[in-house]
Amino acid sequence: MEPEPLTLDSLRTLARERGLDLSDAELAGLLPLVEAGRGMIAALDSALARDTEPASHFRAQ
Amino acid sequence: MTDLVWRSIGELARAIATREVSPVEVTQAHLDRVAALDGKMRAFITVTADAALAAAKAAEAAVMAGERLGPLHGVPLALKDLYQTRGVRTTGGSRILGDWLPEEDATVVQRLAAAGAVSLGKLNMHEFAFGPEGLNAHYGTPWNPWDPNTHRICGGSSSGSGAAVAAALCAGTLGSDTGGSIRIPSALCGITGIKPTYGRVSRAGVLPLSWSMDHVGPMCRSAADCALMLGAIAGRDPRDPSTSAEPVPDWSAALTGDVRGLRVGVLRAFFLESTGVALRQAVEEAVRTLEKLGAVANDVAFAGASLTPGASFAVLSPEAYAYHEDWLRTRPQDYGDDVRERLRVGAFVSAGDYLKGQRVRGILRDELNAAFANADVLVCATTPIVATPVGQTEVTVEHARMAVRTSLIRYTRPFNLTGHPVASVPCGFTAAGLPVGLQIVGRAFDEATVLRVADAYQRATDWHKRRPPLDVPAAPPA
Numbered sequence: 435m436e437p438e439p440l441t442l443d444s445l446r447t448l449a450r451e452r453g454l455d456l457s458d459a460e461l462a463g464l465l466p467l468v469e470a471g472r473g474m475i476a477a478l479d480s481a482l483a484r485d486t487e488p489a490s491h492f493r494a495q
Numbered sequence: 496m497t498d499l500v501w502r503s504i505g506e507l508a509r510a511i512a513t514r515e516v517s518p519v520e521v522t523q524a525h526l527d528r529v530a531a532l533d534g535k536m537r538a539f540i541t542v543t544a545d546a547a548l549a550a551a552k553a554a555e556a557a558v559m560a561g562e563r564l565g566p567l568h569g570v571p572l573a574l575k576d577l578y579q580t581r582g583v584r585t586t587g588g589s590r591i592l593g594d595w596l597p598e599e600d601a602t603v604v605q606r607l608a609a610a611g612a613v614s615l616g617k618l619n620m621h622e623f624a625f626g627p628e629g630l631n632a633h634y635g636t637p638w639n640p641w642d643p644n645t646h647r648i649c650g651g652s653s654s655g656s657g658a659a660v661a662a663a664l665c666a667g668t669l670g671s672d673t674g675g676s677i678r679i680p681s682a683l684c685g686i687t688g689i690k691p692t693y694g695r696v697s698r699a700g701v702l703p704l705s706w707s708m709d710h711v712g713p714m715c716r717s718a719a720d721c722a723l724m725l726g727a728i729a730g731r732d733p734r735d736p737s738t739s740a741e742p743v744p745d746w747s748a749a750l751t752g753d754v755r756g757l758r759v760g761v762l763r764a765f766f767l768e769s770t771g772v773a774l775r776q777a778v779e780e781a782v783r784t785l786e787k788l789g790a791v792a793n794d795v796a797f798a799g800a801s802l803t804p805g806a807s808f809a810v811l812s813p814e815a816y817a818y819h820e821d822w823l824r825t826r827p828q829d830y831g832d833d834v835r836e837r838l839r840v841g842a843f844v845s846a847g848d849y850l851k852g853q854r855v856r857g858i859l860r861d862e863l864n865a866a867f868a869n870a871d872v873l874v875c876a877t878t879p880i881v882a883t884p885v886g887q888t889e890v891t892v893e894h895a896r897m898a899v900r901t902s903l904i905r906y907t908r909p910f911n912l913t914g915h916p917v918a919s920v921p922c923g924f925t926a927a928g929l930p931v932g933l934q935i936v937g938r939a940f941d942e943a944t945v946l947r948v949a950d951a952y953q954r955a956t957d958w959h960k961r962r963p964p965l966d967v968p969a970a971p972p973a
Contacts, residue, residue, distance in 0.1 A: 445843070452842045453824050463836055468843045471812065474805035475848045478855050481802055488853035489860060490707055493736065 437472045440465060499524040500663040501962065504570050504720040505747075507666055508611075511569040514558060518569025522551035522613050525571045529615065529664050532965060537635040538659040540576045540586055542616040547571065550613045557611075566723055568611030573665040575653050576617035577624055577702035578604050587702045588620040588652075590633045590829045591822055601700025602735065603669060603711055603728040610727035615665050619655030622834045624671060624704040625815060627679050627903040629654020630885070632831040639882045640963035641685060641929055647882040650683035650903065652676040652704075656714045657684035662965055667715040667724050673704045674807065675877075675907025677712050678919035682877035682932025685921045687949065687959055688714040689721045691729065692940045693914030695741070699734035705814040706737075707853075708807075708911045717959055718920060718949035722746035725942065741940045749943040750950040754788050757948065760795030760870030762936075766906050769892050770879040777923030777931040778876050784955055785874075785948070795866050795873055799859045803909045804901075806859065809844060809852025810912070816841025860913045867938045872948050877919040877932030878903055906934065916942045918949045921958035930958070 440448075442461050445468065449456050456464070499521055502510070510516045526544050533539050554569040574580065577587045579597035586592045600608070607614070619637050621629050629651025630636045637658040639647040649657040653670030657680030660668055670677040672690040681688035689712050696711040703709055713724035723746075730743045761782055767775055782792050816823070819838050827835055866873065879902050880890050889896055910917045915936055922933035933952075937945035953959050 448843055453820075454839065454842060456839075460836075460839075464839055464843075467836065467840045471808045471840060471844065472848075475809045475844070475851060476805075478802060478805045478809070478851050481799070481858055482851065482854055486854045487857065488850050489856035490853050 437476055440469055440472070500528050502666070503717055504567065504666045504715060504723050507570045508566060508568060508723070511554070511558060512564050518551040518554035518558070518613060519548065521569060522547050522571045522615070525615060525665055532662055533664060535638055536640065536658050536662055536664070537619055537637045538655040538662065538664055539573070540588070540617050540619050540634050540655070541584055543583055543614060546583070547613050547615050554611060554613060565609060565611035565727070567607065567727055570612055570666050571615050572607060572612045573615045573618050573656070573659055573668050574604065575620050575656050575668065575670050577620065577671060578669060579700040580604055580614070580617065583617065585617065585702070586634070587624070588622045588631050588634065591826055593633070597700070599700060602697040602732045604700065606728045607669070612727070618653070618659055618668060621652035621654060622831050623702065623819070624652040624673060624676055625834045625837060626651050627675055627900055629657070629680060630833070636885050639684060640965050641882065643964055646885045648683065648885055650680035650878070650882065653680045653714060656680060657686060660684065660686045660714055660716060661963055667713055667720055669728070670712060670714045671701060672710045672712060672911065673708045673811065674904045674911055677710070677714055678877050678907045678917060678932065678934060679903050681714055681919040683882040683930065685930030685958070685961065685963070686714055686716055687718050687721055687918065687920050688712060689725060689918040689942065689945065690910065690916065691725060691942050692916045694737050694739040695916070695940065695942065696725070696729050697732035697735040697738050699732055703818055705811040707814060708811055710911065718918065718946050718953055719747065719750055721918065722750060722946045722950070739940070744943050746943055746946050749947050751947060752951050752954050754785060754790045754948055754951045757790045757872070758870045759785050759790045759792045760866060760873040761792055762797055762873050762875035763794055764796055764798070765800045766797070766875035769895060769897065769902070769905065770876050771881070771892050773923070773925045774876050774879065774881070774931050778874070778933055781922040781933045781952065782874060784952060788951055788955055793869065795870050797863060797866060797909070799862045800909045802855050802859065803912060806852045806855040806912055807908050809848050810856065812841035813844040813849045856912045859909065863913045863915060864939070871944055873936040875934050876906055877934045878907070879905055881925055881929035881931060910936060915939055916945050918945050920949045920952060922956070923958060924961070
């Protein structure tokens, strides 16, 4: 499923939630990179079945 | 003295053990070459000349005393500057750790010392290993030895390692590989490197980029030397719970030169697309060479490789962000612009997206394991392009514009997700004299076959023996 497009304002909000106080210029530089990443991740959906487990697991020993 | 620096690790170890040459003589020859060339090359961040000579003298005394010698006794090596070295600054190629003196050696540093190696110092790299070009704004970007006239990238992130080995500033190095950082500089600098299976070599004491995708491995001038170095560092380590208890074989003994009947799967779909003509031809010629040696080549598909960009982004970005989160909040100005920006992107990857990447990893691993039902090794290009000038950000390959960064990691990154062992060996040169690399991929924990194929190929070719034009004065400007 394609993610909702991000805006500078929504990215600013997300950044602040994560403790990052970024300038408008910094946010503008990040926006296309974050959007591209979200698009690439969205493309993974078609490969996944509901019961596909992650490759990494905790080991007790 | 020039002859000494071009000898292989195996030749040096034998010559030292038989007292043909002294470790002090060998170490001094390499230090002299570093002094002569590294002002331009920028391969080293820190040269530990005094400590190296002291270690070489101790190694010489051990030889003269008839002590039992390790497989790397007296051989001068160097370390990518993300391996913790006790009392020797370990910068990670960063300003943030510019003055850090670790209190403990990384496990692999301890193991190299136990094998008798002499460390010449710490090698340059892309800041915190986060970049396939090997750029460095803080310590200067290493110069690719194959073009004395144009400042070209060495590939990264182990750029100083690639330059140092190619220019014979050291006999071998340790690199690290999260998306191709051993194999890319090996290809662009015309040397041989191996990313072993995930879990084969300890990451304890190694600055992380992405805990679940980082691999430690050697970069040398031949597969035989890689076998020697890998043998010295591999094996279970209580300090790194991700290491495997899988037995460590004698990889040097596996180098029989015989690949008759071996099944070579050629990855053409995806892995030869968007690849320059000269590179495609070099790879195809390498396949023909293996066939002449008795191997049987067939096409093999790895369709899941097209999922690599998304899966890699989903896993690597948040893992890198998690490690750097505190510094990104408190010292953002101390990062280089490119690395700071890419690290920050990881803040916006959700836990669900991270797990999506880890779930796809399992699919890719299973598909690749299945491909090995029809092949003993797989081969493909290491990179779609050769070394570009520093500062160039895009390339045109087969009429398509691509980002240099994206292009460099296209064929290497899939195997960081799957964890399979992969070597890169030189398989030709472009008309401009720039080296081309071939990847040889093996089954999990079957480095023996990867190295056997790489070594057999190098017995039949001389690409790995060629020397960059470093000792020739640069041509005057036109």
